[in-house]
Amino acid sequence: MSAPIPSDRPTKDDETRSIASEDSELSNEEGWEDVEPDDETQPVVGLFSEKVYPDVNSMLKESKDKHDFDLRKIQKEFDLDFLGTIKLVNYVRSQVKAGNSTPDVSSKEKFENDEYLQPVLEDDALLYSLDDIAEDEDAEAPTSTEAERRVIELQEDLERLQSQFSEYRLAVQKSMEEQLTKEDEKLDNVPSKKTVNKLEEADSDYFVSYSYNGIHESMLKDAIRTDSYRDFIYDNKHIFKDKVVLDVGCGTGILSMFCAKAGAKKVIAVDNSNIIDRAKEIIYENGFGDVITCIRGKIEEVTLPVPQVDIIVSEWMGYCLLFEAMFDSVIYARDRYLAPDGLMVPSDATLRIAPFADPDFIASHISFWHNVYGFNMGSMLTGIYDEALVRGIQPSVLPGDSTVFLKLPLHTITVEELTFLKEFQVTLNQDIDALDGWAIWFDIFFMPSRESKVPDGAVPSDMQKKGIVAFTTGPDGTETHWQQGVLLIDHGKKNGVSLKKGQTIAGKVGYQKKDQEEKSRLLDISIEWDSQQGEKGAQKWGLQ
Numbered sequence: 361m362s363a364p365i366p367s368d369r370p371t372k373d374d375e376t377r378s379i380a381s382e383d384s385e386l387s388n389e390e391g392w393e394d395v396e397p398d399d400e401t402q403p404v405v406g407l408f409s410e411k412v413y414p415d416v417n418s419m420l421k422e423s424k425d426k427h428d429f430d431l432r433k434i435q436k437e438f439d440l441d442f443l444g445t446i447k448l449v450n451y452v453r454s455q456v457k458a459g460n461s462t463p464d465v466s467s468k469e470k471f472e473n474d475e476y477l478q479p480v481l482e483d484d485a486l487l488y489s490l491d492d493i494a495e496d497e498d499a500e501a502p503t504s505t506e507a508e509r510r511v512i513e514l515q516e517d518l519e520r521l522q523s524q525f526s527e528y529r530l531a532v533q534k535s536m537e538e539q540l541t542k543e544d545e546k547l548d549n550v551p552s553k554k555t556v557n558k559l560e561e562a563d564s565d566y567f568v569s570y571s572y573n574g575i576h577e578s579m580l581k582d583a584i585r586t587d588s589y590r591d592f593i594y595d596n597k598h599i600f601k602d603k604v605v606l607d608v609g610c611g612t613g614i615l616s617m618f619c620a621k622a623g624a625k626k627v628i629a630v631d632n633s634n635i636i637d638r639a640k641e642i643i644y645e646n647g648f649g650d651v652i653t654c655i656r657g658k659i660e661e662v663t664l665p666v667p668q669v670d671i672i673v674s675e676w677m678g679y680c681l682l683f684e685a686m687f688d689s690v691i692y693a694r695d696r697y698l699a700p701d702g703l704m705v706p707s708d709a710t711l712r713i714a715p716f717a718d719p720d721f722i723a724s725h726i727s728f729w730h731n732v733y734g735f736n737m738g739s740m741l742t743g744i745y746d747e748a749l750v751r752g753i754q755p756s757v758l759p760g761d762s763t764v765f766l767k768l769p770l771h772t773i774t775v776e777e778l779t780f781l782k783e784f785q786v787t788l789n790q791d792i793d794a795l796d797g798w799a800i801w802f803d804i805f806f807m808p809s810r811e812s813k814v815p816d817g818a819v820p821s822d823m824q825k826k827g828i829v830a831f832t833t834g835p836d837g838t839e840t841h842w843q844q845g846v847l848l849i850d851h852g853k854k855n856g857v858s859l860k861k862g863q864t865i866a867g868k869v870g871y872q873k874k875d876q877e878e879k880s881r882l883l884d885i886s887i888e889w890d891s892q893q894g895e896k897g898a899q900k901w902g903l904q
Contacts, residue, residue, distance in 0.1 A: 403415075404416045404485045405419075406422070407419070407429065407431075407449070408426075408429070416485075416486060419486070429465075431445075434448065443477065444468075446476070446477060447471045447473075447474075447477060449486055451465075452465070452471075453480035582841045583838075588804070589618060589675065589705075589806075592706075593615075593622045593673075593705075594622055596622075597623050599703065600619055600624045600671065601623035602623065602624075602625045603671055604624070604626045605626070605669060605672075606630070606664070606693060607628065607674065610636070611631060611675075612642060613639035613643050615673050615675065616639075616643065617648055620648045620651040626653070626666070627652040628653050628666070628669070629652055630654075630656075630664075631654075632658045636655075636656045640654045653665060658689065659693045660689060666697075668697050669698060669699065670702050671703045672693055672698055672702065672703075672704055672705065674693075674705075677709070677802065677842065680711075680885065680903060681709060681711055682778055682883055683882075687778065705806060707769070707806060709770065709803065709805070710764045710803045710818075711869075712764055712765070712800065712803065713763060713784055713786070713799070713800050713887075714760060714761065714763070714786060715760045715786055715799075716753070716795075716797040716798055716799045716846060716847075717757060717758075718796055719793065725848075745849070745899070746901060747903075748901040749845070749847075749848070750843050751844060751846045752835070752839045752844065759790045759792045761787070763786055765869045766780065767814070778871065782869050783866070783868050784869055785864060785866045786864070786865050787863070787865075788864075792858065793856070794855065794858065795849060796849060797846060797847050798847045798889075799835070799845065799846055800869075803832045803834070804830060804831055804833075805828065806828065806829040806830065807828065821836075847885060847901045849897065849899060856895070859893060863892075866890055867887055867888045867889035868886075868888045869887050871883065871885060872884045882902065883902070884901070885900070885902075
């Protein structure tokens, strides 16, 4: 389960880690100063629902007809200026978001607080369309003189709009700074809770990220991922028949419905994001309401309607397998609810590492900054080697075979074992000018019983020939939404050392939660390596 990283689970910026997305972010930031009139109408999200309307006027008409809310009338009644109208919009959105479908707008004081300058809805098109909410008036085709007058009016409107957006931006910035200052003062007065609050905020953001359609669409369209779960469940209906199943992090409920269709007696679907509301609707629409029970909350905090379950199914995998730390929750569910002879689905995972050498990628991602349209932007390289990238790479950029550095038997592994430092050894199968980095990915196996063991060094393609459901997220397989983790080596001002075919590189790989916080969902990866031929080093990368 991976959000586009706030970066690619995305994310939990999907992700999201491509050069294209970076360009998009840059273009978004440049829009404040260069506001230009747009001839096309802009879709607008409704004030009282998530429905998207083709333009602001159609949205306001339905708000008036269906919800008895006349924005134009209220604007005139309270003589609201530009910022006042923005506060009104954000006040209504915040009330509706909190579950109040009839917000009180009986007085201007209800929404005068500057907190309502902060948009409730990201990229709210309504806030950009406030000049378009005037009542439509019939008008004859303008004459030449009228057209000239209209052009002048539009120029004046544009200047006014630019000024208003500038005021709005400054007001929002001031409001945010004031609130942040207040929060910092509160945290400074309670230092023992400061870290806890930050962790809780990050944890909340994680679940919020899974409330949006995009991340679920990405996962459901990942046929390697979804087909594997479906195939194992449908091919082993005898395992699921009349069993009680727990689906941890159920999302849209797809895995729960697979289990119900396979004959499960009862399925308990748990998720702590708003997607659980959609899952309930989907489950009832497909006729599984009497089999599947949906529960909103963290698995560590909810109470299940049964003392134990026969099977736990979960798609918990993040980038480089352990990013997001959802597996911690699955282990908790296993230890708390799984019957002694119960089955984990999937049952096993392995983490692999391989050397990475791709001069073209280094040129486009690193060397690029030394000459951008003739300008040196070397300062953009600050911290560029500190972050683990999520990319889809080709087998040709791996100058050596991969090796397993960690096996995860899901029936027995503990949370403590997810923080580790493991040895590895790889041998080059070709000459390279330099070792540019490392690639990490994982393989997943669905064994039909607790007694079934995955052989050492097993690869999914070989296991599939034996009738075992398995898949890889490595470059040799069909690309998945997890892709691969790419960890670039910082050689500093020195060039990398050329290495020869047949040379062996030994080292250690370490995984640790960010800042050693037990509740952190971020991941630090460290690697030490030594080729015994002049190429050696140690480095740490963050996945966040």
